[in-house]
Amino acid sequence: MKLPSVVAVKPLWWVIGVLALAVVALSVSLVVVRANARASVATYAGAGAACAAQREGATTRVAELVSANAGYGRAVAVLQAELTLAQKQAATLKQQSDSAVAAAEAREADANRTLKQFMDRYAGQARETRCALALTEVEASCPAFSGY
Structure with a gap:
């Protein structure tokens, strides 16, 4: 071998x-780098799957809440209708009770007038001799009638 070639x-x-x-x-x-890239892809794929699952869970929860909200809306509507009906019934009952009380008071006033007329007439006739004797005879024959 030659020196220049060596x-x-x-x-x-x-x-x-x-x-x-x-x-x-x-x-x-x-x-x-490939291993790190695969690990990163797997991590991102897992995070994407977790996000998708979380989104689906949130969507399901939103659907449940919308359904529950609709149910509560129906319940509130029914309760409002019942409240309106109960208020109408209460107003009707108040009107009926007021008219019944007024009628009873009118009957009481009429009965008091009739009683006063009777008592006035009784007091006037009890002073008459003939009526006083009749009352005495009635009391003697039936003691239950005494004291009137």
Whole structure:
């Protein structure tokens, strides 16, 4: 071997070795980067699935709440109708009770007038001799009638 060829071959082998080491290092870093990328993709896919599940859960919850809200709306409407009916019935009962009280008071006043007329007539006739004797005879024959 000639000296110029030896001088040129040795550095060439060194360059090839360095390049081979660079290729190996780049391959290893590529494997590491690919593993990290796959892990990141898996993480993002899991996060995406979690978000989708959470969104579906929220959508389901919204549907449940809308349904419950509609049910409460119907219940409130029924209760408002019942309240209106009860208020009308209360007004009717108040009117009826007021008219019944007024009628009873009118009958009481009429009965008091009739009683006063009777008592006045009784008091006037009880002073007459003939009526006083009749009352005495009635009391003597039936003591239950005494005291009137």
